[in-house]
Amino acid sequence: MPPLDLLADTLGPQGLLRDAGDVAPYAVDWRGVYRGHPEAVLRPASTAEVASALRLCADLGLAVVPAGGRTSLCGAAVPIEQGPPSVVLSLERMNRIRALDPLDLSLVAEAGCTVEAVQVAAEAAGRFFPLHFGAQGSAMVGGALSTNAGGIRTLRYGNARDLVLGLEVVLPDGRVLDDLRRVRKDNSGYALRHLFMGAEGTLGVITAASLKLFPPLLKRETALVAVRSPHEALRLLARCQGSGAELVAFELIGRPCIEITLKHAPHVRKPMELSTSWFCLVEAASTHLSIPVREALEAALMAALEAGEAEDVILCESEDQRRNLWDIREGFPACSRQEAPGLPTDTAVPVSAIPDFLESCGALIAERYPEGKMVAIGHMGDGNIHLSLQAPPGTTHADWARRGAGFEERVGEIAVELGGSFSAEHGIGQSKRAAMAGLKDPVTLSVMRAIKDVLDPAGRMNPGKVLPPP
Amino acid sequence: MPPLDLLADTLGPQGLLRDAGDVAPYAVDWRGVYRGHPEAVLRPASTAEVASALRLCADLGLAVVPAGGRTSLCGAAVPIEQGPPSVVLSLERMNRIRALDPLDLSLVAEAGCTVEAVQVAAEAAGRFFPLHFGAQGSAMVGGALSTNAGGIRTLRYGNARDLVLGLEVVLPDGRVLDDLRRVRKDNSGYALRHLFMGAEGTLGVITAASLKLFPPLLKRETALVAVRSPHEALRLLARCQGSGAELVAFELIGRPCIEITLKHAPHVRKPMELSTSWFCLVEAASTHLSIPVREALEAALMAALEAGEAEDVILCESEDQRRNLWDIREGFPACSRQEAPGLPTDTAVPVSAIPDFLESCGALIAERYPEGKMVAIGHMGDGNIHLSLQAPPGTTHADWARRGAGFEERVGEIAVELGGSFSAEHGIGQSKRAAMAGLKDPVTLSVMRAIKDVLDPAGRMNPGKVLPPP
Numbered sequence: 056m057p058p059l060d061l062l063a064d065t066l067g068p069q070g071l072l073r074d075a076g077d078v079a080p081y082a083v084d085w086r087g088v089y090r091g092h093p094e095a096v097l098r099p100a101s102t103a104e105v106a107s108a109l110r111l112c113a114d115l116g117l118a119v120v121p122a123g124g125r126t127s128l129c130g131a132a133v134p135i136e137q138g139p140p141s142v143v144l145s146l147e148r149m150n151r152i153r154a155l156d157p158l159d160l161s162l163v164a165e166a167g168c169t170v171e172a173v174q175v176a177a178e179a180a181g182r183f184f185p186l187h188f189g190a191q192g193s194a195m196v197g198g199a200l201s202t203n204a205g206g207i208r209t210l211r212y213g214n215a216r217d218l219v220l221g222l223e224v225v226l227p228d229g230r231v232l233d234d235l236r237r238v239r240k241d242n243s244g245y246a247l248r249h250l251f252m253g254a255e256g257t258l259g260v261i262t263a264a265s266l267k268l269f270p271p272l273l274k275r276e277t278a279l280v281a282v283r284s285p286h287e288a289l290r291l292l293a294r295c296q297g298s299g300a301e302l303v304a305f306e307l308i309g310r311p312c313i314e315i316t317l318k319h320a321p322h323v324r325k326p327m328e329l330s331t332s333w334f335c336l337v338e339a340a341s342t343h344l345s346i347p348v349r350e351a352l353e354a355a356l357m358a359a360l361e362a363g364e365a366e367d368v369i370l371c372e373s374e375d376q377r378r379n380l381w382d383i384r385e386g387f388p389a390c391s392r393q394e395a396p397g398l399p400t401d402t403a404v405p406v407s408a409i410p411d412f413l414e415s416c417g418a419l420i421a422e423r424y425p426e427g428k429m430v431a432i433g434h435m436g437d438g439n440i441h442l443s444l445q446a447p448p449g450t451t452h453a454d455w456a457r458r459g460a461g462f463e464e465r466v467g468e469i470a471v472e473l474g475g476s477f478s479a480e481h482g483i484g485q486s487k488r489a490a491m492a493g494l495k496d497p498v499t500l501s502v503m504r505a506i507k508d509v510l511d512p513a514g515r516m517n518p519g520k521v522l523p524p525p
Numbered sequence: 526m527p528p529l530d531l532l533a534d535t536l537g538p539q540g541l542l543r544d545a546g547d548v549a550p551y552a553v554d555w556r557g558v559y560r561g562h563p564e565a566v567l568r569p570a571s572t573a574e575v576a577s578a579l580r581l582c583a584d585l586g587l588a589v590v591p592a593g594g595r596t597s598l599c600g601a602a603v604p605i606e607q608g609p610p611s612v613v614l615s616l617e618r619m620n621r622i623r624a625l626d627p628l629d630l631s632l633v634a635e636a637g638c639t640v641e642a643v644q645v646a647a648e649a650a651g652r653f654f655p656l657h658f659g660a661q662g663s664a665m666v667g668g669a670l671s672t673n674a675g676g677i678r679t680l681r682y683g684n685a686r687d688l689v690l691g692l693e694v695v696l697p698d699g700r701v702l703d704d705l706r707r708v709r710k711d712n713s714g715y716a717l718r719h720l721f722m723g724a725e726g727t728l729g730v731i732t733a734a735s736l737k738l739f740p741p742l743l744k745r746e747t748a749l750v751a752v753r754s755p756h757e758a759l760r761l762l763a764r765c766q767g768s769g770a771e772l773v774a775f776e777l778i779g780r781p782c783i784e785i786t787l788k789h790a791p792h793v794r795k796p797m798e799l800s801t802s803w804f805c806l807v808e809a810a811s812t813h814l815s816i817p818v819r820e821a822l823e824a825a826l827m828a829a830l831e832a833g834e835a836e837d838v839i840l841c842e843s844e845d846q847r848r849n850l851w852d853i854r855e856g857f858p859a860c861s862r863q864e865a866p867g868l869p870t871d872t873a874v875p876v877s878a879i880p881d882f883l884e885s886c887g888a889l890i891a892e893r894y895p896e897g898k899m900v901a902i903g904h905m906g907d908g909n910i911h912l913s914l915q916a917p918p919g920t921t922h923a924d925w926a927r928r929g930a931g932f933e934e935r936v937g938e939i940a941v942e943l944g945g946s947f948s949a950e951h952g953i954g955q956s957k958r959a960a961m962a963g964l965k966d967p968v969t970l971s972v973m974r975a976i977k978d979v980l981d982p983a984g985r986m987n988p989g990k991v992l993p994p995p
Contacts (some may be wrong), residue, residue, distance in 0.1 A: 158763060158877040159908075203712050214710060217687065232968045238873040239907040240675050240684060241946035242723055243953060243965055244991055245973045249719030253712055270766055293628060296740055299813020343769020343821060351815055403708040407628040437709040438629075476711035483713060495713060498702045503715045505979045510972070521714055 058115045059095055062142070065107045069148070072096040081143040084133050085126055089485055091134025093120065093143045100148040102223060102231060102262045108144060109260065110229030118515045119144050119227075121256035123198030124169060126190035128401070129484025131202065131255045135519035146197045149262060152176045154237075160268040161220055161237045166197025166261050170204075173266065182268040185212035185303075189385055197261045203253040205480030207304045207384075210436035212269070214480070215252065221265035222248040227258075227511045237265050250506065255482055256517040258510045272340040276300065276349045277377040278356055281331040281367040285410040288335050288435060290364050291355075292406065298355035300339035300348050305436035307409070308334045311445075312387045312432045319390035323382050331366045335435065336384050387432055396455040397430065397443040400466045404475030406438045415469045416442055424462060439479040442466060464490055483521045492523035528585045529565055532612070535577045539618070542566040551613040554603050555596055559955055561604025563590065563613045570618040572693060572701060572732045578614060579730065580699030588985045589614050589697075591726035593668030594639060596660035598871070599954025601672065601725045605989035616667045619732060622646045624707075630738040631690055631707040636667025636731050640674075643736065652738040655682035655773075659855055667731045673723040675950030677774045677854075680906035682739070684950070685722065691735035692718040697728075697981045707735050720976065725952055726987040728980045742810040746770065746819045747847040748826055751801040751837040755880040758805050758905060760834050761825075762876065768825035770809035770818050775906035777879070778804045781915075782857045782902045789860035793852050801836045805905065806854050857902055866925040867900065867913040870936045874945030876908045885939045886912055894932060909949040912936060934960055953991045962993035 056064070063071045072078055073095045083090045094117070099105045112119050118141035122132040134141040150167040157180045164173050170184075170191040177184040186199060188206030198204075200222070204215040212218065221236035234248050251258055282288045288307050295302055310332050317325055337356075341348045352370065359365040371377040391397055404412045413431060420429050426447055433440035444462050446455040467477025467490050477494050478487050491500065500523070507514075507522055526534070533541045542548055543565045553560045564587070569575045582589050588611035592602040604611040619635040620642070626632075627650045634643050640654075640661040647654040656669065658676030668674075670692070674685040682688065691706035704718050721728055752758045758777050765772055780802050786793055807826075811818045822840065829835040841847040861867055874882045883901060890899050896917050903910035914932050916925040937947030937960050947964050948957050961970065970993070977984075977992055 156875065156877055158759070159875040161875065203716070205710050205712075209709060213687075214712075216716065217683075226968070226972070230968045230971075232972060233966045234969055236944060236946060237875045238945045238949070239679060239876075240873040240904075240909045240949040242673050242675075242684075242950055243946055243948040243957070244723070244961060244969070245728075245976060246673070246686065246719045246723050247969060247972055247976075249716045253714070253716050258715075289628065297813070299811065299815045341769065343767070345769045345817060345821055345824075347815060347817075351813060354815075403710040405626065405629040405631065405707045406709075407626055434710075439710045474706060475708045476706060476713055478713040479708070479710040480712055487713070491714060496703045498696070498700045499704060499714070499717060501700075502696070502702060502717055502980070506715060506717075506976060509975045509979045 058117065062095065062097060062108065062111055065111055066097060066099055066104055070098050070100065070104065072098065081122060081145065082133060084130050089130035089133050091136060091138060091141070093134050093141050096143045096145055098145050098148050102225065105225045105260055105262050106229045106231055109225055109227060112142065112515065113228055117142050118518050120517050121146065121197070121260045123166065123195030124190065124193035126193045127198065127202065127484055128481040129486040131482055131484035131520055132198065135485055138518055144260060146195060153263065155180050156237070157182055159237055161265055162268055163235065163263060163265045164196045165263045166195060168196045170194050170196065170199050177268050181271060183271040184266060184268055186215055186218055189388060196264055200252045200261050200264055201255050202482040205434065205437065205439065207306065207434060209434060210305055211301065211303045216249060218267045219248060219252065219264055220267055222251060222261055223263040224251050225260045225262055227516050235263060235265050255484060255521050257507060257521050258516060270342040272303070272342060273344055274341045274346065274348050276339050276352045277371045277380055278337045278352060279326050279369045279380050280335045280337060280356060280359070280365050281327065282333050282335060282365055283331050285333060285413050287364050288333055289407065289410060291335055291359050292435060294355045294359055295337055295352065298351045300351035300355065301341060302337065302436065303340045304336065304338040306336040306384055307433055307435035307440065308336060308384060309431040310334065311428065311430045313383055315394045316383045316386045316390045319393045320382065320386045323386060324379050326380060326383065327367055327369055336380055391430065391443065395448060396446040396450055396452045398455065398459040398462045399441060399443040400463050401441055401479050401481040402467055402470035402475055402477055403437060403439040403479035404470050404473045408473040408475065409435060409438060409440060412440065412469060412473055416466055419465055419469070420444060424459060427459065438475065467494055485520060488523045528587065532565065532567060532578065532581055535581055536567060536569055536574055540568050540570065540574065542568065551592060551615065552603060554600050559600035559603050561606060561608060561611070563604050563611050565612050567612050567614045568618050572695065575695045575730055575732050576699045576701055579695055579697060582612065582985065583698055587612050588988050590987050591616065591667070591671070591730045593636065593665030594660065594663035596663045597668065597672065597954055598951040599956040601952055601954035601990055602668065605955055608989050614730060616665060623733065625650050627652055629707055631735055632738055633705065633733060633735045634666045635733045636665060638666045640664050640666065640669050647738050651741060653741040654736060654738055656685055656688055659858060666734055670722045670731050670734055671725050672952040675904065675907065675909065677776065677904060679904060680775055681771065681773045686719060688737045689718065689722065689734055690737055692721060692731055693733040694721050694729045694731050697986050705733060705735050725954060725991050727977060727991050728986060740812040742773070742812060743814055744811045744816065744818050746809050746822050747841045747850055748807045748822060749796050749839045749850050750805045750807060750826060750829065750835050751797065752803050752805060752835055753801050755803060755883050757834050758803055759877065759880060761805055761829050762905060764825045764829055765807055765822065768821045770821035770825065771811060772807070772906065773810045774806065774808040776806040776854055777903055777905035777910065778806060778854060779901040780804070781898065781900045783853055785864045786853045786856045786860045789863045790852065790856045793856060794849050796850055796853065797837055797839055806850055861900065861913065865918060866916040866920055866922040868925065868929040868932045869911060869913040870933050871911055871949050871951040872937055872940035872945055872947055873907060873909040873949035874940050874943045876906070878943040878945065879905060879908060879910060882910065882939060882943055886936055889935055889939070890914060894929060897929065908945065937964055955990060958993045
């Protein structure tokens with residue numbers, strides 16, 4: 056039987072897409088940057104079907120590219136352009152919440168549940184799932200864990216991997232690794248689940264996860280603070296951390312980001328006079344109505360004003376006002392794409408190094424890319440600033456990519472020089488393989504390769520991703 | 526040159542113990558249960574010396590048993606009795622705090638710092654390191670991370686691995702894996718550090734760690750609550766979790782544990798009439814004086830009393846009273862050893878399964894070990910109950926170990942049947958290798974073995990630990 060017929064036989068009519076028109080959307084990433092040539096799309100509906108599919112692909116010598124919501128920012132979920140014969144394995148049909156226990160504060164979700172679906176299920180049970188990022192409506196649990204997604208609440212709740220109690224993984228040879236526990240403590244051997252989280256599908260396929268839930272946030276207080284410099288932002292962060300208000304987000308926003316969003320998002324209102332270059336979007340929350348979050352946050356903000364360490368403050372009076380601030384923050388990436396081509400980056404440095412990081416990047420731009428404009432926004436509480444080099448009006452994407460060559464790499468180097476990481480939360484995928492080769496500790500790289508070789512000796516799992524060519 | 530002379534040459538006079546009297550303390554575990562026969566003790570003073578020592582041991586074909594404070598409860602830090610020629614590699618001289626940044630909330634400690642030394646250093650900088658367990662005064666960072674230690678604050682701050690931002694590890698062949706970052710987000714490839722944490726020295730030697738700090742706890746409120754059953758304890762936990770008071774500990778204590786501690790610890794006072802079989806030691810805390818922790822906790826406890834779900838409550842009025850409650854809790858393990866031989870266990874189940882777990886264990890004892898007495902104490906908020914089978918008065922340790930054969934294994938099975946783990950926080954070491962073979966998912970075990978083989982192909986790192994014989 057021809058290979059695709061064998062797969063069709065195993066996965067059923069709904070489980071295999073082979074018509075060019077059906078396969079096409081899975082062959083290209085959402086930004087249109089990365090394009091591959093999968094032979095077909097497998098859509099298994101259960102862990103057993105994933106296992107069968109992987110065994111069959113092993114027999115057929117087909118590479119497998121696992122995919123979830125396919126909103127990766129690094130091209131992780133589409134086959135590489137010049138890759139071996141491959142199929143995309145979409146987890147989209149595995150979208151059940153298998154269990155939810157409010158008392159244990161845990162939930163078991165299949166890989167194809169969207170992050171938002173998990174949030175909704177938790178909320179319906181009076182609980183809270185904190186993972187929160189722009190693409191949460193499309194991003195699926197399997198992808199979010201495979202890239203160890205971050206987002207705006209890492210500050211309080213950690214990254215995606217920190218929210219996991221257990222995993223179910225299908226290995227490249229089709230064996231099922233069952234570590235789907237719901238316990239908070241389990242010291243029985245090597246913590247294998249952490250290998251698969253962040254591996255971007257290069258070591259196996261995550262099919263389900265046991266996730267931590269939290270008590271719901273009953274009160275939220277949100278503020279926008281105009282500060283004169285990243286140094287002032289840093290002092291404000293320290294003030295807020297010591298205020299008694301539990302911080303759940305602390306975002307740094309450069310003035311150009313607000314201006315761009317105001318220009319392109321018609322429903323967004325100007326929150327205050329934009330009299331300074333930097334703004335902090337601060338959110339504190341509480342799981343109980345008796346906690347004086349507002350008072351604590353307000354006291355910290357007023358103290359900053361009085362100390363001359365902040366220029367202006369808005370503490371939201373309504374959910375509408377709060378929503379507007381978040382629309383500015385979360386609307387920026389899309390508006391930025393409308394404004395002009397950009398060269399976005401994703402780095403992290405120790406929080407205290409953020410001012411130095413921004414200064415060095417500013418100097419880099421002034422010296423080597425003077426026609427570009429620095430726009431910076433990000434998760435300051437995690438040291439994770441998304442800095443982009445914005446093209447002058449009228450530049451095409453292709454032209455800007457050429458003129459900005461080396462920018463992303465150099466920003467990554469600056470982060471590493473400051474003790475940070477050239478890849479904070481978006482992952483490596485295809486886009487940062489070269490940076491991996493240049494910036495990652497060689498011993499670490501060689502151990503990664505050894506582990507890849509032992510779990511996937513034929514190199515069939517998501518080839519051309521994460522690990523640089525040897 | 527003879528092997529030990531070569532090592533002496535590399536490590537200097539302070540770096541090698543070879544006299545029988547000097548080596549003896551490293552050859553036996555603190556409880557006197559496990560005894561090995563190391564040829565010498567290596568005491569390197571730097572990462573470079575650890576690397577040299579491991580290279581030399583590789584050349585000489587010597588097995589290496591890494592050791593820290595040597596307060597392991599599973600025999601992880603002493604060579605096995607019938608093992609290959611080995612040396613103990615003690616990290617005790619690597620005891621520097623390399624860096625501390627209050628703003629980044631991070632600290633870099635060498636493996637030989639005690640957990641308490643890290644707590645003290647953090648406190649001196651106005652910060653808080655939350656890892657807290659009985660042996661913290663002797664346990665060292667390297668050992669605590671190698672066993673992924675738990676303790677009483679896991680409920681709020683996670684296990685040891687959750688407190689780590691980066692690691693420095695010397696691999697079995699002497700290469701240094703440098704992942705000692707201080708950033709909160711780093712998605713650049715496989716999360717190797719999680720492999721070494723919990724590996725109990727079988728994959729390499731942790732030489733330093735970058736650790737998370739937290740704002741200090743400025744207010745602590747502590748209560749003892751008498752409840753009639755584990756079911757009531759569970760309801761109390763849910764009440765407290767929903768109270769708005771941030772829980773930092775929720776311990777379940779069986780009445781016999783309090784009675785035993787009162788009997789053997791002369792400075793401990795009876796906290797209340799012991800009119801019920803179970804007690805909950807609850808601690809809530811806040812990082813700011815403005816947070817009404819006491820009011821919130823008190824309201825939850827009063828509501829439990831009014832609902833008839835608690836029999837009696839003490840909310841501490843003084844630090845002295847609080848200290849007394851913790852002396853009962855933390856004094857129990859030592860007092861229990863004075864009282865009678867016991868067969869302790871270390872399991873975890875989903876929190877909601879604790880009543881079933883205790884009932885099943887009670888039934889097991891009634892049926893198969895009727896002369897023994899169940900004593901149970903533990904970290905209820907994590908589902909981690911330390912249940913022990915206490916011998917009748919006058920029984921010897923050896924006799925009780927024989928008569929209680931199979932008890933620990935069966936309790937582990939009960940935990941696994943309830944969706945839990947047979948090893949919650951103490952690790953596997955020598956003591957649970959058989960349980961690993963019987964209770965761990967075979968696919969998981971085979972992947973662990975494959976990773977062991979690739980990192981330590983000669984099997985020289987802490988042989989006879991963690992992984993069961995193939």
